[in-house]
Amino acid sequence: MKFIHTGDWHLGKLVHGIYMTEDQRYLLNQFIEVVAEEQPDAVVIAGDLYDRSVPPTDAVELLDEILFKINVELNIPVVAIAGNHDSAERLSFGSSWYRHNHFYLTGKLIYDFRPVQIKGVNFHLVPYAEPGHVRHLLDDSSVHSHQDAMKAVIGKMEQNLNPNEPNILVGHAFVLGGETCESERTLSVGGSGCVSSDLFAPFSYTALGHLHSPDAIRHDKIKYSGSLMKYSFSEAKQRKTISIIEMNENGSFEIRERTLTPRQDMRELEGHLEELLDPKFYEKQKTDDYLKVTLLDDGSLIDPIGKLRKIYPHVLHLERKIESVDQKQLRNFSSIKEEKKSELDLFEQFYREMTTAEFTDEKRELMAGIVNKVLKEEAQK
Amino acid sequence: MKFIHTGDWHLGKLVHGIYMTEDQRYLLNQFIEVVAEEQPDAVVIAGDLYDRSVPPTDAVELLDEILFKINVELNIPVVAIAGNHDSAERLSFGSSWYRHNHFYLTGKLIYDFRPVQIKGVNFHLVPYAEPGHVRHLLDDSSVHSHQDAMKAVIGKMEQNLNPNEPNILVGHAFVLGGETCESERTLSVGGSGCVSSDLFAPFSYTALGHLHSPDAIRHDKIKYSGSLMKYSFSEAKQRKTISIIEMNENGSFEIRERTLTPRQDMRELEGHLEELLDPKFYEKQKTDDYLKVTLLDDGSLIDPIGKLRKIYPHVLHLERKIESVDQKQLRNFSSIKEEKKSELDLFEQFYREMTTAEFTDEKRELMAGIVNKVLKEEAQK
Numbered sequence: 001m002k003f004i005h006t007g008d009w010h011l012g013k014l015v016h017g018i019y020m021t022e023d024q025r026y027l028l029n030q031f032i033e034v035v036a037e038e039q040p041d042a043v044v045i046a047g048d049l050y051d052r053s054v055p056p057t058d059a060v061e062l063l064d065e066i067l068f069k070i071n072v073e074l075n076i077p078v079v080a081i082a083g084n085h086d087s088a089e090r091l092s093f094g095s096s097w098y099r100h101n102h103f104y105l106t107g108k109l110i111y112d113f114r115p116v117q118i119k120g121v122n123f124h125l126v127p128y129a130e131p132g133h134v135r136h137l138l139d140d141s142s143v144h145s146h147q148d149a150m151k152a153v154i155g156k157m158e159q160n161l162n163p164n165e166p167n168i169l170v171g172h173a174f175v176l177g178g179e180t181c182e183s184e185r186t187l188s189v190g191g192s193g194c195v196s197s198d199l200f201a202p203f204s205y206t207a208l209g210h211l212h213s214p215d216a217i218r219h220d221k222i223k224y225s226g227s228l229m230k231y232s233f234s235e236a237k238q239r240k241t242i243s244i245i246e247m248n249e250n251g252s253f254e255i256r257e258r259t260l261t262p263r264q265d266m267r268e269l270e271g272h273l274e275e276l277l278d279p280k281f282y283e284k285q286k287t288d289d290y291l292k293v294t295l296l297d298d299g300s301l302i303d304p305i306g307k308l309r310k311i312y313p314h315v316l317h318l319e320r321k322i323e324s325v326d327q328k329q330l331r332n333f334s335s336i337k338e339e340k341k342s343e344l345d346l347f348e349q350f351y352r353e354m355t356t357a358e359f360t361d362e363k364r365e366l367m368a369g370i371v372n373k374v375l376k377e378e379a380q381k
Numbered sequence: 382m383k384f385i386h387t388g389d390w391h392l393g394k395l396v397h398g399i400y401m402t403e404d405q406r407y408l409l410n411q412f413i414e415v416v417a418e419e420q421p422d423a424v425v426i427a428g429d430l431y432d433r434s435v436p437p438t439d440a441v442e443l444l445d446e447i448l449f450k451i452n453v454e455l456n457i458p459v460v461a462i463a464g465n466h467d468s469a470e471r472l473s474f475g476s477s478w479y480r481h482n483h484f485y486l487t488g489k490l491i492y493d494f495r496p497v498q499i500k501g502v503n504f505h506l507v508p509y510a511e512p513g514h515v516r517h518l519l520d521d522s523s524v525h526s527h528q529d530a531m532k533a534v535i536g537k538m539e540q541n542l543n544p545n546e547p548n549i550l551v552g553h554a555f556v557l558g559g560e561t562c563e564s565e566r567t568l569s570v571g572g573s574g575c576v577s578s579d580l581f582a583p584f585s586y587t588a589l590g591h592l593h594s595p596d597a598i599r600h601d602k603i604k605y606s607g608s609l610m611k612y613s614f615s616e617a618k619q620r621k622t623i624s625i626i627e628m629n630e631n632g633s634f635e636i637r638e639r640t641l642t643p644r645q646d647m648r649e650l651e652g653h654l655e656e657l658l659d660p661k662f663y664e665k666q667k668t669d670d671y672l673k674v675t676l677l678d679d680g681s682l683i684d685p686i687g688k689l690r691k692i693y694p695h696v697l698h699l700e701r702k703i704e705s706v707d708q709k710q711l712r713n714f715s716s717i718k719e720e721k722k723s724e725l726d727l728f729e730q731f732y733r734e735m736t737t738a739e740f741t742d743e744k745r746e747l748m749a750g751i752v753n754k755v756l757k758e759e760a761q762k
Contacts, residue, residue, distance in 0.1 A: 094475035
């Protein structure tokens with residue numbers, strides 16, 4: 001039995017103010033080609049189909065279109081769960097009809113722990129749920145953390161679990177051993193969001209969504225699919241893949257990865273402004289990628305982002321890295337909160353670090369006047 | 382062939398700040414009983430399933446539950462279109478799967494004008510669409526009004542229409558001859574929202590949604606279902622029914638109506654406060670109905686709504702009707718915008734009309750002081 005494991009599509013995602021929907025469409029059309037070529041027995045989507053509970057309508061239309069192509073046109077069963085970004089209730093709408101066509105969508109966790117069976121393999125679906133929901137659903141007052149919730153749900157599932165058949169858990173959770181990154185919305189404070197990998201011992205394979213890197217956890221039988229594409233610069237160096245699993249009757253399996261090619265990559269570029277604007281450099285670049293640019297120049301620059309965007313239209317983020325600044329000074333700058341410095345001293349420090357120019361007496365006097373004026377106004381409020 | 386015509390469910394509707402979802406559930410459960418009893422060949426829902434494009438999640442769950450019971454459990458085909466309150470795109474999600482189970486849902490008007498065929502009857506579905514959408518869809522620059530749009534769409538439908546079979550149009554529009562009322566959101570300015578009833582001549586029956594009264598149009602072959610329940614006090618005296626149509630092979634039909642009983646009625650109550658608070662009066666009343674109360678008392682009253690709500694917990698709106706006021710005076714009051722009166726004169730007029738008491742010199746002096754103070758403060762700003 002062969003299935004494809006994907007997840008974290010985040011349709012309707014905004015990255016630095018830009019909707020990714022067309023990029024997502026481009027990748028998902030490739031995904032459909034892979035599905036058509038591989039002809040799996042199922043496609044598993046491990047949550048976060050949408051990026052938010054009420055996604056923009058073109059994201060709704062895109063999901064409808066893609067799932068229709070896979071499930072109806074290619075006639076391939078689809079197994080999907082809601083992630084923390086999805087609205088469990090909204091996603092659930094219509095699930096009962098979809099099942100008729102072997103599209104198994106679980107939005108809201110309900111009291112039905114029977115697996116979906118496809119070609120001798122049991123898929124146990126655990127959509128993202130808050131511990132409070134699980135506590136209420138199972139009437140189990142001991143459930144407080146995500147760990148408790150997953151343990152309790154798996155406990156219920158084990159009651160129906162046939163250990164002589166391959167069992168796959170499809171979940172959307174932060175499983176310990178994984179790394180976090182910027183674009184995953186913080187779920188819970190402290191460790192309560194984490195789930196221990198030991199819990200998944202009863203399963204032949206655990207198909208996870210939530211963390212965006214396919215390498216987020218190193219485990220023989222537990223895997224994150226990774227997101228459809230890079231959704232933040234913290235993911236710039238991550239691989240983005242889909243996993244193809246061939247499951248044997250005894251629950252052993254082989255796993256393969258395939259890569260989709262984004263319309264525009266998301267990557268970081270570092271250098272001096274002049275160098276980045278030099279044709280000798282940028283002619284070798286894919287200039288229309290989504291870029292975070294880090295400039296190494298000292299001193300002030302006039303409209304660097306405007307100049308960069310003439311060459312690289314999709315610069316989404318610009319940073320400056322001041323190499324000449326004494327590391328000790330930088331450390332001081334980081335720890336200013338602990339010291340008591342005057343506003344003028346703070347500004348002077350900031351000015352020196354940002355411009356590497358002299359903060360002359362004349363400038364100091366001008367700034368002092370402004371600072372005093374503001375402080376006076378504040379005091380009068 | 383027998384079908385039930387309903388519409389304007391407006392799930393998730395807020396009336397005077399109160400969610401009607403539980404009232405709607407109560408009525409829809411009765412509706413299901415009627416459907417189970419009548420065993421129609423189809424249930425037709427003529428738009429405005431939801432009250433807004435992003436309905437609350439419990440409205441989403443309610444619609445899913447009700448449609449599942451009708452279509453899957455009772456195994457009765459459902460024909461539904463989006464109204465102006467629905468989001469065409471959001472409602473469309475999953476339609477392709479629903480068709481497999483004879484649930485024909487058209488959210489967004491698309492370029493496919495073939496009818497849905499059920500037991501020899503053709504249902505032509507025209508979800509609510511803005512003229513601009515139709516202009517673009519049909520690439521017909523002459524479409525500017527709802528009249529143009531409906532005419533153009535029906536023109537397309539006529540190309541596939543077999544006049545020897547019964548043809549039913551399911552639409553959501555303001556068809557001329559109908560009356561408007563408060564709770565229908567204003568669609569377009571002037572007459573551009575209206576559609577002439579002549580356009581529907583090719584159809585054996587036109588099943589409309591949009592206007593909330595089943596009596597909104599008097600026509601042999603065109604009918605509004607009316608809304609599921611009363612959604613504003615302007616509908617307090619309207620009948621609320623569902624229509625049961627038995628369609629013959631030659632397109633002639635008989636029509637019957639059935640009535641659902643709301644958990645709480647929405648009605649108006651008029652009288653003097655003392656009378657309404659008298660057990661002899663209210664013991665004969667269904668005191669928990671949704672009420673608009675009009676008080677006939679002269680003079681000032683202390684906390685009338687608080688007192689009323691102790692007896693009638695669901696007073697949603699309170700009005701005063703001052704009977705003793707001279708009609709001429711009232712007319713003057715209505716036209717004060719045109720005259721130049723001082724603030725004090727305006728207040729005096731208001732005071733006399735509201736209280737029917739004397740506006741004594743003492744009161745006048747007190748009020749003059751307040752008015753002057755406010756005017757002075759305004760001038761200083």
